[in-house]
Structures are given as C-alpha cells and as structure tokens.
Amino acid sequence: MSLITPPPIDGIKTLKVSFYRASEDEVTIHFITLPKQSTVGDVLNDLKTKVELSRLDAELRLLEVFYHKIFKIFPLDERIENINDQYWTLRAEEIPEEEKNLDPHSHLIHVYHFMTDTAQNQAQVQNFGEPFFLVIHEGETWTEVKAHIQGKLQVSDEEFSEWKFAFVSLGRPQYLQDSDIVYNLFDRRGVYGAWEQYLGLEHSDNAPNDHAAKSNGMHYAYARVVTAYL
Incomplete structure (x- = not known):
C-alpha cells in the first residue's frame, strides 16, 4: 500500500x-x-x-x-x-x-550490513538493511566487539558463525582478525565518525523472512x- x-x-x-x-x-x-x-x-x-x-x-x-x-x-x-x-x-x-557522554577513549562508529558482488572480476560492496551506531572502546579486540554486536542483533551462534566482518573505507573491505584492535582502525571525525568509514557485517540478506533481529531498534x-x- x-x-x-x-x-x-x-x-x-x-x-x-x-x-x-x-x-x-x-x-x-x-x-x-x-x-x-x-x-x-x-x-x-x-x-x-x-x-x-x-x-x-x-x-x-x-x-x-x-x-x-x-x-x-x-x-x-x-x-x-x-x-x-x-x-x-x-x-x-x-x-x-551507552552512547551518551562518551569518554576520550571511546568512539561511536557506523555499522552497516553488506554483501559483495564479484561481477566483472571486481568485488563491489552492496549495503542493505538498517545501519546503526556502535560504541567501541580503546584496547578492545575484535573478539570483544564481535560479541557485543551479536548480543545487540540477537543473532544465533549458528547464523553468526557464517558472517564475515570488515573495516570498510570508501567501499574497500579490510577483513578483521580476532586479535585486531578495532578502535585503532577508525579516525576520529566528529562525534559519529565518517559515513564512508564503517564496520561492515557481511552476510546474505534474508529479509523479509528473517528472525527480526534488531540493534537497539535498528531492524533489517x-x-x-x-x-x-x-
């Protein structure tokens, strides 16, 4: 309608x-x-x-x-x-x-869902779903940040294990290792950061038959x- x-x-x-x-x-x-x-x-x-x-x-x-x-x-x-x-x-x-009154050792970053299209032998990032913000702290490893994201999105262990994760800058994904310090990857540009520099969650777009996963009200x-x- x-x-x-x-x-x-x-x-x-x-x-x-x-x-x-x-x-x-x-x-x-x-x-x-x-x-x-x-x-x-x-x-x-x-x-x-x-x-x-x-x-x-x-x-x-x-x-x-x-x-x-x-x-x-x-x-x-x-x-x-x-x-x-x-x-x-x-x-x-x-x-x-948690996003209010951030201390100097925390960043508020963009998080976007994405898929990659390998047409013409070149990977193209395609965003989908609902973007949201995430607080990250100095010294946190990707393992710690990843656990926080899974809790926010309420994604099952089975499904989450199939996702890939990347720091994406100007459409180019840099895939993360568990020991990476996520805070160090982001330049501090204003309170919310730059929209073209984000944490990417790579997975298939299962909407509208998804499990209605959410992140603080940010839905697919x-x-x-x-x-x-x-």
Missing part, C-alpha cells in the same frame, strides 16, 4: 518520520506537521506525544538515511524548512544510554511497518 503525504499548506511543513522504538521489532511511520520555522527539536517533542517510549526520559535523535547508510544526525536547532524528506529517509530513534530493511496518522 502506497503512503500518501498530506498536501502542503502555506506556512507549514509536513515531514514523514519513521520511528524505531528501542525494544520492539516494529517501525511506525508518522506525518509530523508544524510551522516551517519549527526546529528538529520541535519535531521530536511532537513525536514523543505520538509514540510509546521505552522509558519516560528517553531522548530522541533524527537521522538522515539513504541507501542503507546514515548521512546526517540533525542538530536539534535546525529548522525543518531546510529538510528534504522526498529522497532521504528521516528516522527517529531513542539514544541508547523489511521490518513490519505501521503507518500512524496522528
């Missing part, structure tokens, strides 16, 4: 926002209508009145997602008249406690969608 965006009215703007709750395998889509001079903070405050949060004091953020990559985290004071949701997916989500590409006109 196609989604119909309400027609624009002078002086106001409607944004289509997908909300990912931290503890459920369900995405709800909301049309938020506010004056054009409103901010991202206003959008998130309005959204809080329409969704069920995992906790009353949960903080939200608004992301810009395109081709299964996170391109932007909107500042709360950005005006919505400057936001284009026609080609980019706007995703709102709760901010996990075909999670069940509920449209909310509130």
